[in-house]
Amino acid sequence: MRDNYLKKGLIAIAFMLSCSLLMAQDQQVSGTVTDATSGDPLPGITVQVKGTTTGTITDIDGKYSLSVPSGSVLIFSSIGFSAVEVDAGSAGDIQMKTDVTNLDEVVVTGLASSIKRSNLANAVGTVSAEELTGMTNQATLDGALYGKTTGVNLVSISGAPGGGIAMRLRGISSVSGNNQPLIIIDGIYMSNAEIPSGLRFASGANRGNEEQASNRLADIDPNDIQNIEILKGASAAAIYGTRANAGVILITTKRGSSGKTQFSLSQDLGFSKARRLIGLRNWNATNVAATFGDSEVAAFNAANQLFDYEDMLFGETGVIKNTNLSARGGNEKTTFFIGGSIRDEEGIMLNTGFKRYNIRTNIDHKISDRVRIGTASSFIRSETDRGFTGNENEGGLAVIYNLAYTRPWYDLRPDQFGNYPDNPTSFGNMLLVRDQAKNKDKVNRTLQALKFEADIIKTDEQVLKFSWNGGLDYFTNETYVYVPEYHQAQAGVQNGYIGAGKNVFTNLNYQAFLVHDIFLGDLALSTSVGVSYLNFKREFLFNESTQLIPGQTSLTQSSTQRIRQDLQNEEEFGVIFQEQANYNDMLIGTVGVRMDKSSLNGDPNKMYPFLKASLAANIHNFDFWSVDQISQLKVRVAYGETGSSATYGSLFTNFDATNINGQSGVIIGTQLGNENLEPETSKELEFGLDVGLLDGLVGLEFSMYNRKVNDLLFDRSLPPSGGFSTETIGDADLENKGVEIALRAKPVSNGTLIWNSTVSWWKNEATYTRVGVPAFTVPNNGFGLGLGTFYMQEGGTVTAIYQNVDGTPTPVGDTQPDFQMSFYNTLNILKNFDLSFLVHWKKGGENLNLSDLLFDDGGTNPIIDERGAQYADTWIQPAGYWRLREVALYYTIPSSSLNVFGGAIQSVKIGMSGRNLWTKTDYLGYDPEVSTNGTNAISNGLDVGPYPSTKQVFFHLNVNF
């Protein structure tokens, strides 16, 4: 049986690779697909003619009907069920068995290879379209991943529309380099850059990463996505080499299928409100005098009213509209998917929002029996109004920063002529900033992928396939920051500020592979060799104007102008070899190596090897196995290496331009270049155990890993007396240790209720195992040891917040949670109702709540009265939480009711859903999930006046026709 199965499988693969279906006479096949346990009809099951893209899906009553060539084989498949293969001749009514472990799912694991989940040696996280967007409306792809797979840690840097999420896969990957995973969408190396708008030059924020910009993954419409695979660690991602140190996210967009053209329309309407506001103190003459001195009481009494500026700023209800329309269809040779969407999202602060327009065309075409091409093509336009939040220094722009110092008895509202008064106790009037200052960006982006495949040799015993992929990600990002000349921090000094950026990103990549599959009786071998090339170009052009002509908003209308330009170019080339062996689906082993060189390394032509090896043993497939209750028992071990080169520019020591009175000169740059840089490397060893019980009704996936990052690149703080502040060196190691457990089950499945449940639990600890230089503060993170920062010390926790305690840098908190857990449940009730919810628990972890410090320092923190002291003893606060991330209820209108449309409408689904509707936390800030240092830095959990996070309610209408 097992031998047979394998052979059949191999032949099937051979068939799939080929396209040489004999065009025989067609026959009509139809029937009903039902659940083997409950006997209920199963809608949405894919029915496909094996070896072709011809197929259909079952309707609401589980019925299908298909015209197929005689002699063909049909495959019935769906996530959550074991696939069924039958000859078309004997097809008809089909029963499908639940499989919560998705053993038959094909997982893409490499540049040109894929494997069945049952043979996989890594815990690759897969998120389907249904899991991603099936419950509620998702603004961004990364935000949609919360709690949906183990080993993924997400932190939102801003509650503003348009995203901004720091994603960490299995802990910390780098100190100064990249911590965000590599994003590959349909084979395109996609930029996920966080591009600052330059508002720091007006606000006085310390660095670009304090500007709370969004990351450009926000350009992707989550509704376009068919599925996401997450290669979390080096053992899974090794084949991506020198770009994959922080893991890889592989995104596949929806594609067409042959048959009648299917249209799908969905309309979402949502509302968002601030999740929590700080509120006002219970002001009276006594506490006014205690906090601000007796002299302030007069002003308090004179006003005789209090203005709740926080409510004026963040009390709005944001309206969110999302419309999606798609069509998919095609014939034997050509299939297509065309989709478009419009998203219009308002923030909870006036004049903030996000708009995204997206159109996509994906086409697959068979040129001949052996040659196939495919394209994925999309154009996106995103427009963001971010407003001003986060850190600043005397800019009078960041609204919460200034709110903290604003005493609510001073009236900051504009007078009848529209003049905004100065804020007498802070740096700027927040209402003026909200209404008249601007911080916008605009992205025009095209993503293009081209795939070419040819079967060079194809016999029963072997297949040799050539495949070529090319990808282009080209976008322009235009930023615009405007602060009027009458703003109090501008008047008399800079007299207004305009910063206009024009940034052009060009990411180009291609890869070419030969894949050879040979079947030798019990053993199947798959060999891949290939090359990969990528070239990333970035051009940043930033124009600034100050001393504005009053009332003018154009760069030209000013007397002082300045230009900054930064050009970056990265080139990489890699050679890949991989060998995979499968013995009877019992033992599956893989070895591989990737050799990479990069222009970011000191020697641009030195090849660095990255190795991988893995073994999976399907114990249940061995002959001695006779425990019927345990349908799957797999032991797996995987090892892999990845790398990451230093950020652009680390090689150079150069001068910066400067001037005095318009006389220009040069000043030594702050960075000492290092011409001997080598990539930092990650080495991961992962062990796992997968167990399937009760015929696939319960599945357990257990993984533990040890991921070491060696020769960690970091900007070493140099003694500043040498004239330089930093130098990039690779002289430290860190270690991530973690455990990931996922338990999937289908506890109930009968005529009235089908309940699917996934419980996930994961944790990670990151420790510096070696620091080759004296301990020091990590640059570009935090606010110094006085307030709190991150510190590189041998044996220290990477995610710990350090402060000076009696002159000694001491860890006072840890931003890393003890563990995270999520509960994902979908319930189908009485066939037509779908209830689903996702609960997320983050246990432990602390934040440094400097927003609270600001409210203390400003004397406006409501907790002061309760505490009896103006300042807290510490601003380290517990940041654990329970959160109802997503909840949704849908009703599918019975198909009988749709008959009035004469069959024109296939299905209609209506529903409502919510995001973050309930949160339980002891944290005193706007949200326990916060990061003021952007998406890439190692620091999370620093809270400096972020845009408050929101809770959202949506109404949905989905129509298929």
Added chain:
Amino acid sequence: MKKFIAILSLAAITFGCEIDKQINPNAPAVVNIITAATEADMNNLVIGVLARMRNSHAIYVTATGTITRELYLFDADPRNTTDLIGTTGSLDNDSFYTTANWINRYRTIKNCNLILDALPNAIISDAKKDAYSGFAKTMMAHQYLILYSAYFDSGIRLDVSDPANLGPLVTDASAVLTFVRNLLDEANGDLTGSDFSMGLSSGFDGFDDAAGFSQFNRALAARAALYDGDMVDALTHLGNSFFDLAGSLTTGPSMNFSTSGGDLLNDLFKVPQQNGNQIVVSDTWVNEAQAGDTRVTSKSAVRDNPSAKSGINGTNETSLYASATSPISIIRNEELLLIYAEANIGTNNVEALAGINAVRSAAGLADLAGTVTVDDVLVERRYSLWGEAHRMVDLRRTGNLNDTYITLDPIVVDGTPAVQIIYNQFPLPLDEVGS
């Protein structure tokens, strides 16, 4: 088949693209200037020094001014009104008030050292080389003198030309002064007879030839000698400087600011009557002034709406600078007059009186008579050099940097008076300790 794969992989490796050695497209490389500097390269470095010496000057002035209770900086960072007055128990060695001044002084010194490094291979005449050498050493000495004032015996690194091989941290403050004085003398030797034709910024008008720049150098030498307690040398150096008993108090080179693109504005200028970003004058400075002292009214203005911050309040705010492009003096005749007075104490009271009274009469005060004391001079320095970062070094060198000499402003937090500390110097920055 295997052969086919082997050939293809070999081909891929062999013909794999060759990646070019990277050249920074954004900025000139240091190595190019060190190996063959042109006169233009040298002038670029000179302007770099003059431009950079301005960075973090404001925080140096306000941080030392807060410690000596001359003034308080009300701005976005609460540490200006908590750490610096001692309510947090100690100065932090990794906060901006400690690090920013240090970093920018040494970055300026680095540019000076690069001028010196570039000289041997520079394509210019020897007489010009002398001028660049004199300029670089003088400016470097000025930067070291600021480090001495702020960090005193916390440790100052004198030998910093090779970042990979830094010299020791010198904790003997008098050794730092000796080094600075020697450097200034060396520089003055270089300047003598040199072909000084580099274009300095307009703040150096009148001091931008060999003789003029030498006068500036000698003025700094007089300041250093005074700090070192060497009154004889102080007087000698004054004689060779632009010191002028009858001259304008403001004569002397200054740092310029402008609204040109990429240039800096004067951070010590604060928009009048703003509370969010303001330099508030200590009430003690206003209240302890001699009746009729016009320096109080010219350097400060009454606040319309004096709101407190971190429990600190004051009736007056700065009016030292008229606009954001007002120049900041580097050293000026008023200071030289007071050096002259102090250096003559105990040796020539007539000249001491001449110096101090030149300043007093300009401030609308009656002449002093009798024996001039160091305390007399300190009072005049307090008002003449308010907001120019002199108070900390002056009080320390006279043994007065303590709360018996300084009247503390009452600072009330949560209804109780805050515990205040007067610090003697800034700590060594953390990044310097670690190495």
